[in-house]
Amino acid sequence: MSVTDEQLSASAVATAAGLSESWAWKARDQGVLHEPHFEDAVVALRVYAFVSQIVWPGNRRPRSARQDLELWQSSAVEAARQAVDDPYTTPETALWVLEDSVRIVTTPAQRAAFDLEHLDGRVAFRIPIGRWIAELPDAIGALPRRRRRSPKTTT
Secondary structure (H helix, E strand, C coil), rough: CCCCCCCCHHHHHHHHCCCCHHHHHHHHHHCCCCEEEHHHHHHHHHHHHCCCCCCCCCCCCCCCCCCCCCHHHHHHHHHHHHHCCCCCCCCCCCEEEEECCCECCCCCHHHHHHHHHHHHHEEEEEEEEHHHCCCCCHHCCCCCCEECCCCCCCC
């Protein structure tokens, strides 16, 4: 589902994601956002902002210490980024994040099966990426024209 082929600035990605620009800079420094930015970066940034704040039960994390992305966090961001163009993604698609894995489920049947097979008392987070993806056209359409980047052309 491609909303636009237009490149977005890091500031526009943050605005479309409903986040402050500081999240875009943090994501860039962590290797989550790289030029050029398109609509998949908006969803990736939203997921990054969410998963970077998760501290699993039993783990301690000093607030002032710099936190590198863990594998499960990178996996969650990339799964969300890929879901943007996946033809099976619907507004009901959800990204389940567990301490050791991530999983995308689309249908209520998949959601129930995942719950029965994988959760069983485990801590998990369900991120509504399908809804976020469905909101992309409106979020990008609402951006002021100056916050978008025109594609570079070479002659």
